[in-house]
Amino acid sequence: MPGNDLTIETDVLVIGGGLAGCWAAIRAADFARNVTIMEKAVVARSGASAFTNSMLAPVSDEDMEQMVAEVVESGEWLSDQDWVRVLLEEQRLRIGDLIKWGAPFEKNPDGTLETTPGRGHKKTRLVMLNGHKLMDLMKQRALEKGVKILKRTMAMDLLTSDGKQPTDGSVIGAVGIDTLTGQFVVCRAKSTVISTGIIDCKLRADFVHNETGDGPAMALRAGAQIMGMEFCTHSRMNAYNDHYRFGGSSLLQGLGARFINGLGKEFIGVYDPELKNRAKLAWVCMAIAKECFEGRGPVYLDMTPFTPRQLALAESLLPSQMRNFERTGVDVLKQPIRITPVVSIASPSGQAGLRVDTSCRSNVPGLFAGGSASKNLVHGTYAIGGINLAYCNTSGYRAGESAGKAAAETKQIAPDRAQVARLKRAAMAPSGRKGWAPDEVMHRVHRDILTAGVIMFKNPARLKSALKEVRELATEPLAASDPHELAKVHEVRNILTMVELTLAASLMRTESRDSHFREDFPYRDDLNWLKWIGASVTPAGKPKLETVPVPYERYKFQPKERKLIPYPIQYKLKAGSR
Protein backbone atom coordinates (compact mmCIF):
# COMPACT_ATOMS: atom_id res chain seq x y z
CA MET A 1 0.00 0.00 0.00
CA PRO A 2 1.22 3.54 -0.64
CA GLY A 3 2.80 5.32 2.30
CA ASN A 4 2.23 8.84 3.63
CA ASP A 5 -0.19 7.75 6.33
CA LEU A 6 -0.59 10.10 9.27
CA THR A 7 0.44 8.19 12.39
CA ILE A 8 -0.56 9.50 15.81
CA GLU A 9 -0.04 8.24 19.33
CA THR A 10 -2.21 9.39 22.21
CA ASP A 11 -3.13 8.19 25.68
CA VAL A 12 -6.87 8.68 25.23
CA LEU A 13 -8.62 8.86 21.88
CA VAL A 14 -12.13 10.36 21.89
CA ILE A 15 -14.04 9.68 18.66
CA GLY A 16 -16.63 12.44 18.19
CA GLY A 17 -16.43 15.95 19.62
CA GLY A 18 -19.97 16.82 20.62
CA LEU A 19 -21.12 17.48 24.16
CA ALA A 20 -20.33 13.99 25.50
CA GLY A 21 -17.01 13.86 23.63
CA CYS A 22 -15.91 17.22 25.01
CA TRP A 23 -16.85 16.18 28.54
CA ALA A 24 -14.93 12.92 28.06
CA ALA A 25 -11.83 14.72 26.78
CA ILE A 26 -11.95 17.37 29.49
CA ARG A 27 -12.27 14.78 32.26
CA ALA A 28 -9.75 12.33 30.73
CA ALA A 29 -7.18 15.15 30.72
CA ASP A 30 -7.29 15.08 34.54
CA PHE A 31 -5.67 11.63 34.41
CA ALA A 32 -3.88 11.34 31.06
CA ARG A 33 -1.26 13.61 29.49
CA ASN A 34 -2.28 13.20 25.86
CA VAL A 35 -5.94 13.36 24.94
CA THR A 36 -7.05 13.61 21.31
CA ILE A 37 -10.50 14.20 19.85
CA MET A 38 -10.98 12.73 16.36
CA GLU A 39 -13.92 14.61 14.83
CA LYS A 40 -15.55 13.92 11.47
CA ALA A 41 -16.52 17.58 11.09
CA VAL A 42 -15.43 20.34 13.47
CA VAL A 43 -15.75 20.40 17.26
CA ALA A 44 -18.55 22.76 18.38
CA ARG A 45 -20.06 22.69 14.89
CA SER A 46 -20.93 19.06 14.52
CA GLY A 47 -23.75 16.71 15.43
CA ALA A 48 -26.82 17.42 17.50
CA SER A 49 -25.06 19.17 20.39
CA ALA A 50 -24.75 22.55 18.65
CA PHE A 51 -28.52 22.63 18.15
CA THR A 52 -29.63 21.64 21.62
CA ASN A 53 -31.60 23.92 23.85
CA SER A 54 -32.41 22.37 27.20
CA MET A 55 -31.34 19.82 29.77
CA LEU A 56 -32.84 18.28 32.87
CA ALA A 57 -32.99 20.77 35.75
CA PRO A 58 -31.13 19.93 38.96
CA VAL A 59 -33.10 17.73 41.34
CA SER A 60 -33.05 18.40 45.09
CA ASP A 61 -32.38 15.66 47.67
CA GLU A 62 -35.98 15.90 48.89
CA ASP A 63 -37.35 15.28 45.40
CA MET A 64 -34.87 12.56 44.43
CA GLU A 65 -36.94 9.42 45.04
CA GLN A 66 -40.02 10.89 43.38
CA MET A 67 -37.97 11.86 40.31
CA VAL A 68 -36.34 8.43 40.04
CA ALA A 69 -39.83 6.91 40.13
CA GLU A 70 -41.11 9.34 37.48
CA VAL A 71 -38.25 8.57 35.10
CA VAL A 72 -38.51 4.79 35.57
CA GLU A 73 -42.27 4.74 35.05
CA SER A 74 -42.09 7.08 32.03
CA GLY A 75 -39.35 4.89 30.55
CA GLU A 76 -41.82 2.01 30.50
CA TRP A 77 -39.78 0.07 33.08
CA LEU A 78 -36.78 -0.53 30.81
CA SER A 79 -34.55 1.97 32.60
CA ASP A 80 -31.42 0.86 34.42
CA GLN A 81 -32.29 2.25 37.83
CA ASP A 82 -28.62 2.46 38.85
CA TRP A 83 -28.04 4.74 35.86
CA VAL A 84 -31.13 6.86 36.69
CA ARG A 85 -29.73 7.60 40.15
CA VAL A 86 -26.24 8.34 38.83
CA LEU A 87 -27.64 10.77 36.30
CA LEU A 88 -29.96 12.62 38.67
CA GLU A 89 -27.25 12.97 41.31
CA GLU A 90 -24.43 14.00 38.96
CA GLN A 91 -26.46 16.28 36.68
CA ARG A 92 -26.42 18.74 39.62
CA LEU A 93 -22.62 18.63 39.69
CA ARG A 94 -22.23 19.02 35.92
CA ILE A 95 -24.64 21.96 35.82
CA GLY A 96 -22.53 23.43 38.63
CA ASP A 97 -19.41 23.03 36.46
CA LEU A 98 -21.13 24.63 33.46
CA ILE A 99 -22.29 27.61 35.54
CA LYS A 100 -18.74 28.01 36.91
CA TRP A 101 -17.40 28.08 33.34
CA GLY A 102 -19.93 30.74 32.34
CA ALA A 103 -22.55 28.72 30.45
CA PRO A 104 -25.36 31.05 29.35
CA PHE A 105 -28.37 29.46 31.04
CA GLU A 106 -31.66 31.36 30.76
CA LYS A 107 -32.34 33.06 34.08
CA ASN A 108 -35.26 34.55 36.01
CA PRO A 109 -35.15 38.27 36.89
CA ASP A 110 -33.87 37.30 40.37
CA GLY A 111 -30.88 35.47 38.83
CA THR A 112 -32.08 31.92 39.50
CA LEU A 113 -32.21 29.38 36.66
CA GLU A 114 -35.40 29.68 34.61
CA THR A 115 -37.19 26.34 34.23
CA THR A 116 -39.95 24.99 32.02
CA PRO A 117 -41.72 21.66 31.71
CA GLY A 118 -40.72 19.71 28.60
CA ARG A 119 -41.98 16.73 26.71
CA GLY A 120 -43.29 14.06 29.08
CA HIS A 121 -42.60 16.06 32.24
CA LYS A 122 -44.80 15.72 35.31
CA LYS A 123 -42.80 17.02 38.28
CA THR A 124 -39.42 17.22 36.55
CA ARG A 125 -38.34 20.39 34.70
CA LEU A 126 -35.84 21.67 32.13
CA VAL A 127 -33.22 24.41 32.28
CA MET A 128 -32.42 26.12 28.99
CA LEU A 129 -29.39 27.37 27.09
CA ASN A 130 -28.35 27.96 23.49
CA GLY A 131 -26.49 24.94 22.09
CA HIS A 132 -24.10 26.94 19.86
CA LYS A 133 -22.87 28.89 22.87
CA LEU A 134 -22.70 25.77 25.03
CA MET A 135 -20.50 24.00 22.47
CA ASP A 136 -18.25 27.03 21.95
CA LEU A 137 -17.68 26.93 25.70
CA MET A 138 -16.98 23.17 25.75
CA LYS A 139 -14.46 23.45 22.91
CA GLN A 140 -12.69 26.34 24.62
CA ARG A 141 -12.57 24.37 27.87
CA ALA A 142 -11.14 21.29 26.10
CA LEU A 143 -8.42 23.39 24.43
CA GLU A 144 -7.56 25.01 27.78
CA LYS A 145 -7.03 21.51 29.19
CA GLY A 146 -4.54 20.74 26.42
CA VAL A 147 -6.79 18.44 24.41
CA LYS A 148 -5.66 18.04 20.79
CA ILE A 149 -8.30 18.14 18.08
CA LEU A 150 -8.10 16.31 14.78
CA LYS A 151 -10.81 17.91 12.66
CA ARG A 152 -12.40 16.60 9.44
CA THR A 153 -11.13 13.14 10.27
CA MET A 154 -13.61 10.31 10.06
CA ALA A 155 -12.83 7.29 12.21
CA MET A 156 -13.42 4.15 10.16
CA ASP A 157 -12.59 1.18 12.34
CA LEU A 158 -11.06 0.26 15.66
CA LEU A 159 -7.61 -1.29 16.04
CA THR A 160 -7.41 -4.34 18.28
CA SER A 161 -4.60 -5.95 20.27
CA ASP A 162 -4.96 -9.31 18.46
CA GLY A 163 -5.51 -7.76 15.04
CA LYS A 164 -8.94 -9.40 14.83
CA GLN A 165 -12.43 -8.08 14.22
CA PRO A 166 -14.27 -9.00 16.42
CA THR A 167 -11.44 -9.10 18.93
CA ASP A 168 -10.72 -11.46 21.78
CA GLY A 169 -8.34 -8.83 23.15
CA SER A 170 -8.67 -5.09 23.62
CA VAL A 171 -9.19 -1.95 21.56
CA ILE A 172 -5.91 -0.06 21.00
CA GLY A 173 -6.94 2.92 18.87
CA ALA A 174 -8.59 3.58 15.53
CA VAL A 175 -7.97 4.24 11.86
CA GLY A 176 -9.68 6.85 9.73
CA ILE A 177 -9.39 9.21 6.81
CA ASP A 178 -8.92 12.94 6.45
CA THR A 179 -12.11 13.88 4.61
CA LEU A 180 -10.44 16.86 2.89
CA THR A 181 -7.29 15.16 1.57
CA GLY A 182 -8.14 11.45 1.73
CA GLN A 183 -5.01 10.77 3.81
CA PHE A 184 -5.21 7.57 5.86
CA VAL A 185 -4.85 8.13 9.61
CA VAL A 186 -3.62 5.55 12.13
CA CYS A 187 -4.12 6.52 15.77
CA ARG A 188 -2.91 4.23 18.52
CA ALA A 189 -4.35 4.85 21.97
CA LYS A 190 -4.32 3.26 25.42
CA SER A 191 -8.04 4.00 25.83
CA THR A 192 -10.66 4.79 23.20
CA VAL A 193 -13.99 6.55 23.84
CA ILE A 194 -16.83 6.37 21.33
CA SER A 195 -18.98 9.51 21.44
CA THR A 196 -20.24 9.79 17.87
CA GLY A 197 -23.78 10.78 18.81
CA ILE A 198 -27.09 9.42 17.71
CA ILE A 199 -27.78 6.91 14.95
CA ASP A 200 -29.47 8.64 12.02
CA CYS A 201 -29.60 8.19 8.28
CA LYS A 202 -28.72 11.27 6.21
CA LEU A 203 -32.17 12.78 5.90
CA ARG A 204 -31.08 16.37 6.51
CA ALA A 205 -33.58 16.37 9.36
CA ASP A 206 -32.94 17.79 12.83
CA PHE A 207 -29.45 19.04 11.83
CA VAL A 208 -27.94 15.57 12.26
CA HIS A 209 -27.16 14.82 8.63
CA ASN A 210 -23.67 13.67 9.57
CA GLU A 211 -24.62 11.40 12.46
CA THR A 212 -24.68 8.00 10.85
CA GLY A 213 -24.05 5.44 13.57
CA ASP A 214 -20.32 5.32 12.81
CA GLY A 215 -19.33 4.67 16.44
CA PRO A 216 -21.80 1.86 17.17
CA ALA A 217 -21.04 0.26 13.77
CA MET A 218 -17.24 0.24 14.20
CA ALA A 219 -17.60 -0.91 17.83
CA LEU A 220 -19.89 -3.73 16.70
CA ARG A 221 -17.33 -4.86 14.12
CA ALA A 222 -14.66 -4.81 16.85
CA GLY A 223 -16.71 -7.04 19.14
CA ALA A 224 -18.77 -4.65 21.28
CA GLN A 225 -22.40 -5.29 22.08
CA ILE A 226 -24.99 -2.69 21.12
CA MET A 227 -28.49 -2.50 22.53
CA GLY A 228 -31.92 -1.10 21.83
CA MET A 229 -31.88 -1.39 18.03
CA GLU A 230 -35.60 -2.26 17.87
CA PHE A 231 -36.30 1.22 19.26
CA CYS A 232 -34.12 2.85 16.60
CA THR A 233 -37.30 3.53 14.63
CA HIS A 234 -38.06 6.71 16.47
CA SER A 235 -39.78 9.13 14.11
CA ARG A 236 -39.34 12.86 14.45
CA MET A 237 -41.30 15.81 13.17
CA ASN A 238 -40.61 17.83 10.07
CA ALA A 239 -42.39 20.70 8.49
CA TYR A 240 -44.21 19.47 5.44
CA ASN A 241 -42.40 18.70 2.21
CA ASP A 242 -38.94 19.34 3.59
CA HIS A 243 -39.35 23.11 3.43
CA TYR A 244 -37.82 23.29 6.84
CA ARG A 245 -37.15 21.08 9.77
CA PHE A 246 -37.13 21.61 13.47
CA GLY A 247 -35.37 19.77 16.18
CA GLY A 248 -36.32 21.19 19.54
CA SER A 249 -39.95 20.14 19.40
CA SER A 250 -39.66 18.97 23.03
CA LEU A 251 -39.09 22.55 24.08
CA LEU A 252 -41.94 23.82 21.89
CA GLN A 253 -44.24 21.19 23.39
CA GLY A 254 -43.16 22.25 26.86
CA LEU A 255 -43.74 25.91 26.09
CA GLY A 256 -47.33 25.13 25.12
CA ALA A 257 -47.47 24.35 21.39
CA ARG A 258 -50.58 22.36 20.38
CA PHE A 259 -51.18 19.70 17.73
CA ILE A 260 -54.26 20.28 15.57
CA ASN A 261 -55.66 17.85 13.01
CA GLY A 262 -57.41 18.58 9.70
CA LEU A 263 -60.74 18.90 11.50
CA GLY A 264 -59.27 21.74 13.56
CA LYS A 265 -59.25 19.64 16.73
CA GLU A 266 -56.57 18.85 19.30
CA PHE A 267 -56.16 15.09 19.15
CA ILE A 268 -53.08 13.84 21.01
CA GLY A 269 -55.18 13.51 24.18
CA VAL A 270 -57.14 10.71 22.48
CA TYR A 271 -53.94 8.63 22.52
CA ASP A 272 -52.28 9.98 25.66
CA PRO A 273 -54.96 11.44 27.97
CA GLU A 274 -52.46 12.30 30.71
CA LEU A 275 -49.76 14.20 28.84
CA LYS A 276 -51.83 15.37 25.83
CA ASN A 277 -49.78 17.87 23.76
CA ARG A 278 -46.68 17.11 25.83
CA ALA A 279 -46.78 13.41 24.91
CA LYS A 280 -43.65 11.53 23.91
CA LEU A 281 -42.33 12.17 20.43
CA ALA A 282 -42.75 8.59 19.19
CA TRP A 283 -46.42 8.60 20.08
CA VAL A 284 -46.98 12.11 18.73
CA CYS A 285 -45.53 11.02 15.38
CA MET A 286 -47.51 7.81 15.23
CA ALA A 287 -50.67 9.68 16.20
CA ILE A 288 -50.04 12.18 13.37
CA ALA A 289 -49.60 9.31 10.89
CA LYS A 290 -52.78 7.59 12.08
CA GLU A 291 -54.81 10.81 11.81
CA CYS A 292 -53.56 11.30 8.26
CA PHE A 293 -54.02 7.67 7.17
CA GLU A 294 -57.59 7.70 8.52
CA GLY A 295 -58.51 10.90 6.68
CA ARG A 296 -58.21 13.44 9.51
CA GLY A 297 -55.08 15.10 8.18
CA PRO A 298 -53.12 17.16 7.61
CA VAL A 299 -51.74 17.93 11.04
CA TYR A 300 -50.46 21.29 12.25
CA LEU A 301 -48.23 22.46 15.09
CA ASP A 302 -49.84 25.52 16.61
CA MET A 303 -47.71 28.11 18.41
CA THR A 304 -50.27 30.91 18.10
CA PRO A 305 -51.05 30.90 21.86
CA PHE A 306 -47.39 31.68 22.75
CA THR A 307 -46.80 34.60 25.11
CA PRO A 308 -44.07 37.13 24.19
CA ARG A 309 -41.71 35.42 26.69
CA GLN A 310 -42.38 31.97 25.22
CA LEU A 311 -41.71 33.27 21.70
CA ALA A 312 -38.52 35.01 22.87
CA LEU A 313 -37.31 31.75 24.44
CA ALA A 314 -38.08 29.81 21.25
CA GLU A 315 -36.17 32.36 19.15
CA SER A 316 -33.20 32.45 21.51
CA LEU A 317 -32.94 28.68 21.99
CA LEU A 318 -33.99 27.45 18.54
CA PRO A 319 -32.42 30.09 16.31
CA SER A 320 -32.06 27.92 13.19
CA GLN A 321 -35.51 26.42 13.44
CA MET A 322 -37.33 29.69 14.06
CA ARG A 323 -35.44 31.38 11.24
CA ASN A 324 -36.71 28.73 8.83
CA PHE A 325 -40.25 29.85 9.60
CA GLU A 326 -39.35 33.50 9.18
CA ARG A 327 -37.53 32.94 5.85
CA THR A 328 -40.46 31.09 4.37
CA GLY A 329 -42.85 33.85 5.39
CA VAL A 330 -44.53 32.00 8.25
CA ASP A 331 -45.59 34.04 11.29
CA VAL A 332 -45.87 31.41 14.01
CA LEU A 333 -48.08 33.68 16.11
CA LYS A 334 -50.59 33.93 13.27
CA GLN A 335 -50.57 30.54 11.56
CA PRO A 336 -50.10 26.90 12.56
CA ILE A 337 -47.38 24.97 10.73
CA ARG A 338 -48.17 21.89 8.71
CA ILE A 339 -46.03 19.00 9.93
CA THR A 340 -45.28 15.40 9.05
CA PRO A 341 -43.31 12.65 10.76
CA VAL A 342 -39.89 11.82 9.35
CA VAL A 343 -40.05 8.09 8.71
CA SER A 344 -36.59 6.59 9.12
CA ILE A 345 -34.26 4.79 11.45
CA ALA A 346 -33.26 7.16 14.21
CA SER A 347 -32.27 7.10 17.85
CA PRO A 348 -32.69 10.80 18.64
CA SER A 349 -32.49 10.15 22.37
CA GLY A 350 -29.89 7.40 22.47
CA GLN A 351 -32.52 4.69 22.01
CA ALA A 352 -29.79 2.46 20.58
CA GLY A 353 -26.04 2.30 21.00
CA LEU A 354 -23.15 0.65 22.80
CA ARG A 355 -24.00 -1.23 25.95
CA VAL A 356 -22.08 0.40 28.80
CA ASP A 357 -22.06 0.01 32.57
CA THR A 358 -22.37 3.01 34.90
CA SER A 359 -18.62 3.60 34.50
CA CYS A 360 -19.18 3.82 30.71
CA ARG A 361 -17.09 0.71 30.00
CA SER A 362 -18.16 -1.44 27.06
CA ASN A 363 -17.75 -5.23 27.05
CA VAL A 364 -14.42 -4.85 25.17
CA PRO A 365 -11.38 -3.83 27.25
CA GLY A 366 -9.98 -0.44 26.28
CA LEU A 367 -13.28 0.69 24.74
CA PHE A 368 -15.56 3.19 26.47
CA ALA A 369 -18.61 5.12 25.29
CA GLY A 370 -20.70 8.10 26.28
CA GLY A 371 -23.52 10.27 25.00
CA SER A 372 -26.05 9.06 22.48
CA ALA A 373 -23.60 6.63 20.85
CA SER A 374 -24.20 4.51 23.94
CA LYS A 375 -27.60 3.07 24.75
CA ASN A 376 -29.19 5.61 27.10
CA LEU A 377 -30.38 3.32 29.86
CA VAL A 378 -31.70 6.24 31.90
CA HIS A 379 -34.47 6.72 29.38
CA GLY A 380 -35.44 3.03 29.27
CA THR A 381 -37.42 3.52 26.07
CA TYR A 382 -37.92 7.29 26.20
CA ALA A 383 -38.72 8.81 29.59
CA ILE A 384 -38.73 12.62 29.58
CA GLY A 385 -37.20 15.54 27.71
CA GLY A 386 -33.85 16.88 28.93
CA ILE A 387 -32.37 13.48 29.77
CA ASN A 388 -30.43 13.44 26.50
CA LEU A 389 -28.16 16.34 27.41
CA ALA A 390 -28.02 15.38 31.07
CA TYR A 391 -26.81 11.96 29.90
CA CYS A 392 -24.19 13.56 27.64
CA ASN A 393 -22.91 15.49 30.66
CA THR A 394 -22.85 12.51 33.01
CA SER A 395 -21.82 9.71 30.68
CA GLY A 396 -19.26 11.88 28.88
CA TYR A 397 -17.67 12.83 32.19
CA ARG A 398 -17.71 9.22 33.40
CA ALA A 399 -16.37 7.81 30.12
CA GLY A 400 -13.52 10.32 30.26
CA GLU A 401 -12.72 9.45 33.86
CA SER A 402 -12.74 5.69 33.20
CA ALA A 403 -10.71 6.05 29.99
CA GLY A 404 -8.20 8.42 31.58
CA LYS A 405 -7.67 6.22 34.64
CA ALA A 406 -7.35 3.07 32.49
CA ALA A 407 -4.81 4.80 30.22
CA ALA A 408 -2.67 5.65 33.26
CA GLU A 409 -2.37 1.92 34.00
CA THR A 410 -1.98 0.63 30.43
CA LYS A 411 0.97 0.32 28.08
CA GLN A 412 0.76 1.44 24.47
CA ILE A 413 0.42 -1.56 22.14
CA ALA A 414 1.74 -1.42 18.58
CA PRO A 415 -0.99 -2.13 16.03
CA ASP A 416 -0.92 -5.33 14.01
CA ARG A 417 0.50 -4.42 10.59
CA ALA A 418 -1.72 -6.86 8.72
CA GLN A 419 -4.81 -5.36 10.39
CA VAL A 420 -3.78 -1.82 9.49
CA ALA A 421 -3.18 -2.86 5.87
CA ARG A 422 -6.51 -4.69 5.69
CA LEU A 423 -8.45 -1.76 7.16
CA LYS A 424 -6.69 0.66 4.84
CA ARG A 425 -7.58 -1.43 1.79
CA ALA A 426 -11.22 -1.55 2.93
CA ALA A 427 -11.27 2.19 3.64
CA MET A 428 -9.80 3.17 0.30
CA ALA A 429 -11.45 0.54 -1.94
CA PRO A 430 -14.42 2.71 -3.03
CA SER A 431 -12.12 5.42 -4.43
CA GLY A 432 -12.24 5.49 -8.19
CA ARG A 433 -14.07 2.19 -8.69
CA LYS A 434 -17.45 1.79 -10.39
CA GLY A 435 -20.53 1.43 -8.24
CA TRP A 436 -23.42 3.16 -6.52
CA ALA A 437 -23.03 6.74 -5.36
CA PRO A 438 -23.82 6.98 -1.63
CA ASP A 439 -26.77 9.35 -2.22
CA GLU A 440 -28.31 6.82 -4.63
CA VAL A 441 -28.18 4.12 -1.98
CA MET A 442 -29.77 6.37 0.63
CA HIS A 443 -32.55 7.37 -1.78
CA ARG A 444 -33.26 3.69 -2.35
CA VAL A 445 -33.28 3.01 1.39
CA HIS A 446 -35.63 5.89 2.19
CA ARG A 447 -37.89 5.57 -0.83
CA ASP A 448 -38.30 1.79 -1.07
CA ILE A 449 -37.18 0.09 2.12
CA LEU A 450 -37.83 2.18 5.24
CA THR A 451 -41.50 2.89 4.63
CA ALA A 452 -44.15 3.72 7.24
CA GLY A 453 -45.19 0.04 7.22
CA VAL A 454 -41.67 -0.99 8.19
CA ILE A 455 -40.71 1.80 10.58
CA MET A 456 -43.97 2.86 12.27
CA PHE A 457 -46.58 0.14 11.86
CA LYS A 458 -44.45 -2.99 11.73
CA ASN A 459 -45.47 -6.51 10.78
CA PRO A 460 -43.23 -9.55 10.31
CA ALA A 461 -43.81 -9.95 6.56
CA ARG A 462 -42.81 -6.37 5.80
CA LEU A 463 -39.87 -6.48 8.22
CA LYS A 464 -38.55 -9.70 6.63
CA SER A 465 -38.94 -8.33 3.13
CA ALA A 466 -37.14 -5.08 4.08
CA LEU A 467 -34.39 -7.07 5.80
CA LYS A 468 -33.81 -9.12 2.66
CA GLU A 469 -33.67 -5.98 0.52
CA VAL A 470 -31.23 -4.17 2.79
CA ARG A 471 -28.96 -7.23 3.00
CA GLU A 472 -28.90 -7.41 -0.79
CA LEU A 473 -28.20 -3.69 -1.05
CA ALA A 474 -25.33 -4.02 1.42
CA THR A 475 -23.52 -6.38 -0.98
CA GLU A 476 -23.54 -3.82 -3.83
CA PRO A 477 -20.26 -1.95 -4.41
CA LEU A 478 -20.28 1.73 -3.49
CA ALA A 479 -18.05 4.20 -5.27
CA ALA A 480 -16.49 7.53 -4.32
CA SER A 481 -15.11 10.19 -6.63
CA ASP A 482 -13.28 12.21 -3.96
CA PRO A 483 -12.45 12.10 -0.22
CA HIS A 484 -15.70 13.92 0.71
CA GLU A 485 -17.68 11.20 -1.02
CA LEU A 486 -15.42 8.47 0.38
CA ALA A 487 -16.51 9.54 3.86
CA LYS A 488 -20.13 9.38 2.71
CA VAL A 489 -19.64 5.86 1.35
CA HIS A 490 -18.49 4.71 4.77
CA GLU A 491 -21.35 6.58 6.45
CA VAL A 492 -23.76 4.68 4.22
CA ARG A 493 -22.03 1.39 4.98
CA ASN A 494 -22.55 2.08 8.70
CA ILE A 495 -26.18 3.12 8.18
CA LEU A 496 -26.90 -0.14 6.32
CA THR A 497 -25.48 -2.09 9.27
CA MET A 498 -27.71 -0.12 11.64
CA VAL A 499 -30.78 -0.66 9.42
CA GLU A 500 -30.16 -4.40 9.28
CA LEU A 501 -29.92 -4.67 13.07
CA THR A 502 -32.97 -2.43 13.55
CA LEU A 503 -35.10 -4.70 11.36
CA ALA A 504 -33.75 -7.90 12.93
CA ALA A 505 -34.32 -6.63 16.49
CA SER A 506 -37.81 -5.40 15.51
CA LEU A 507 -38.64 -8.96 14.41
CA MET A 508 -37.36 -10.34 17.70
CA ARG A 509 -39.34 -8.07 20.07
CA THR A 510 -42.82 -9.59 19.91
CA GLU A 511 -44.67 -6.79 21.71
CA SER A 512 -45.29 -3.03 21.29
CA ARG A 513 -43.56 -0.38 23.37
CA ASP A 514 -42.52 3.25 22.77
CA SER A 515 -41.73 3.69 19.04
CA HIS A 516 -41.79 -0.07 18.43
CA PHE A 517 -45.31 -1.11 17.34
CA ARG A 518 -46.04 -4.59 16.02
CA GLU A 519 -49.39 -5.07 14.26
CA ASP A 520 -49.40 -8.71 15.36
CA PHE A 521 -48.55 -7.96 19.01
CA PRO A 522 -50.41 -4.69 19.68
CA TYR A 523 -49.75 -4.53 23.40
CA ARG A 524 -46.95 -3.82 25.86
CA ASP A 525 -46.05 -7.20 27.29
CA ASP A 526 -44.66 -6.70 30.80
CA LEU A 527 -44.93 -10.43 31.44
CA ASN A 528 -42.32 -11.42 28.85
CA TRP A 529 -40.59 -8.29 27.62
CA LEU A 530 -39.17 -6.40 30.56
CA LYS A 531 -35.80 -7.13 28.97
CA TRP A 532 -33.38 -5.57 26.56
CA ILE A 533 -32.08 -6.90 23.24
CA GLY A 534 -28.34 -6.89 22.63
CA ALA A 535 -26.66 -7.24 19.24
CA SER A 536 -23.12 -8.35 18.45
CA VAL A 537 -21.32 -10.09 15.61
CA THR A 538 -19.97 -13.63 15.39
CA PRO A 539 -16.32 -14.26 14.41
CA ALA A 540 -17.66 -14.76 10.86
CA GLY A 541 -19.13 -11.24 10.97
CA LYS A 542 -22.78 -12.35 11.16
CA PRO A 543 -25.16 -10.46 13.47
CA LYS A 544 -26.20 -12.21 16.67
CA LEU A 545 -29.14 -11.03 18.80
CA GLU A 546 -29.90 -12.05 22.36
CA THR A 547 -32.12 -10.84 25.17
CA VAL A 548 -30.46 -9.21 28.15
CA PRO A 549 -32.30 -9.39 31.49
CA VAL A 550 -33.13 -6.17 33.37
CA PRO A 551 -31.72 -6.84 36.86
CA TYR A 552 -34.96 -6.18 38.75
CA GLU A 553 -33.76 -8.19 41.75
CA ARG A 554 -31.59 -5.28 42.83
CA TYR A 555 -33.91 -2.38 41.90
CA LYS A 556 -35.98 -0.41 44.39
CA PHE A 557 -38.89 0.32 42.06
CA GLN A 558 -40.90 -2.62 40.72
CA PRO A 559 -43.92 -2.55 38.39
CA LYS A 560 -47.08 -2.96 40.49
CA GLU A 561 -48.47 -5.60 38.18
CA ARG A 562 -46.91 -7.38 35.21
CA LYS A 563 -49.56 -7.63 32.53
CA LEU A 564 -50.43 -6.87 28.89
CA ILE A 565 -51.21 -3.19 28.24
CA PRO A 566 -52.88 -2.24 24.93
CA TYR A 567 -50.67 0.01 22.76
CA PRO A 568 -52.30 3.44 22.53
CA ILE A 569 -52.00 4.04 18.76
CA GLN A 570 -53.05 1.07 16.69
CA TYR A 571 -53.25 1.06 12.94
CA LYS A 572 -53.23 -1.70 10.34
CA LEU A 573 -51.99 -0.90 6.87
CA LYS A 574 -54.07 -2.24 3.99
CA ALA A 575 -52.91 -5.69 2.85
CA GLY A 576 -50.16 -5.43 0.25
CA SER A 577 -49.27 -1.80 1.03
CA ARG A 578 -46.08 -0.72 2.67
Added chain:
Amino acid sequence: MAIDKIDLNLCDACAICFDSCPCDVLRPGKDGKATIAYPDDCQTCYLCEDDCPRRAIAVGPEIPYVPVPYRC
Protein backbone atom coordinates in the same frame (compact mmCIF):
# COMPACT_ATOMS: atom_id res chain seq x y z
CA MET B 1 -34.34 25.28 2.26
CA ALA B 2 -30.60 25.25 1.76
CA ILE B 3 -27.53 27.42 1.41
CA ASP B 4 -28.39 29.70 -1.47
CA LYS B 5 -25.58 32.03 -2.36
CA ILE B 6 -22.24 33.49 -1.36
CA ASP B 7 -21.62 37.14 -2.16
CA LEU B 8 -18.05 37.03 -3.49
CA ASN B 9 -17.82 40.81 -3.26
CA LEU B 10 -18.27 40.54 0.50
CA CYS B 11 -16.28 37.30 1.03
CA ASP B 12 -12.70 38.11 2.02
CA ALA B 13 -11.45 34.50 2.08
CA CYS B 14 -11.10 34.45 5.88
CA ALA B 15 -11.85 30.67 5.80
CA ILE B 16 -14.01 30.74 8.94
CA CYS B 17 -16.99 29.17 7.17
CA PHE B 18 -15.03 26.08 6.19
CA ASP B 19 -14.88 25.27 9.90
CA SER B 20 -18.56 26.11 10.42
CA CYS B 21 -20.20 23.52 8.24
CA PRO B 22 -20.96 20.15 9.87
CA CYS B 23 -21.39 18.61 6.43
CA ASP B 24 -18.31 19.93 4.60
CA VAL B 25 -20.47 21.77 2.04
CA LEU B 26 -18.13 24.76 1.64
CA ARG B 27 -14.66 24.64 0.13
CA PRO B 28 -12.17 27.29 -0.95
CA GLY B 29 -12.39 28.28 -4.61
CA LYS B 30 -10.31 30.79 -6.56
CA ASP B 31 -8.46 33.24 -4.31
CA GLY B 32 -9.52 31.13 -1.32
CA LYS B 33 -13.03 32.50 -1.37
CA ALA B 34 -15.88 30.24 -0.33
CA THR B 35 -17.73 28.13 -2.87
CA ILE B 36 -20.71 25.81 -2.39
CA ALA B 37 -18.96 22.57 -3.26
CA TYR B 38 -21.51 20.00 -2.07
CA PRO B 39 -24.96 21.68 -2.07
CA ASP B 40 -26.87 18.41 -1.66
CA ASP B 41 -25.35 17.92 1.77
CA CYS B 42 -26.59 21.23 3.19
CA GLN B 43 -28.77 20.63 6.27
CA THR B 44 -29.97 24.26 6.51
CA CYS B 45 -28.55 24.82 9.96
CA TYR B 46 -27.43 28.46 9.40
CA LEU B 47 -24.08 27.92 11.14
CA CYS B 48 -22.16 29.26 8.10
CA GLU B 49 -24.44 32.28 7.84
CA ASP B 50 -24.08 32.97 11.57
CA ASP B 51 -20.32 32.48 11.67
CA CYS B 52 -19.52 34.64 8.61
CA PRO B 53 -18.15 37.92 9.97
CA ARG B 54 -18.94 39.76 6.71
CA ARG B 55 -22.47 38.41 6.24
CA ALA B 56 -21.57 37.08 2.80
CA ILE B 57 -23.50 33.81 3.07
CA ALA B 58 -27.27 33.48 2.73
CA VAL B 59 -29.57 30.53 3.34
CA GLY B 60 -32.69 30.69 1.20
CA PRO B 61 -36.09 29.04 0.89
CA GLU B 62 -35.33 27.11 -2.30
CA ILE B 63 -35.44 23.32 -1.98
CA PRO B 64 -32.48 21.70 -3.79
CA TYR B 65 -34.14 18.29 -3.85
CA VAL B 66 -36.56 16.24 -1.79
CA PRO B 67 -34.99 12.91 -0.90
CA VAL B 68 -38.07 11.34 0.63
CA PRO B 69 -41.67 11.13 -0.44
CA TYR B 70 -43.41 12.11 2.78
CA ARG B 71 -46.32 9.91 3.50
CA CYS B 72 -48.52 11.93 5.82
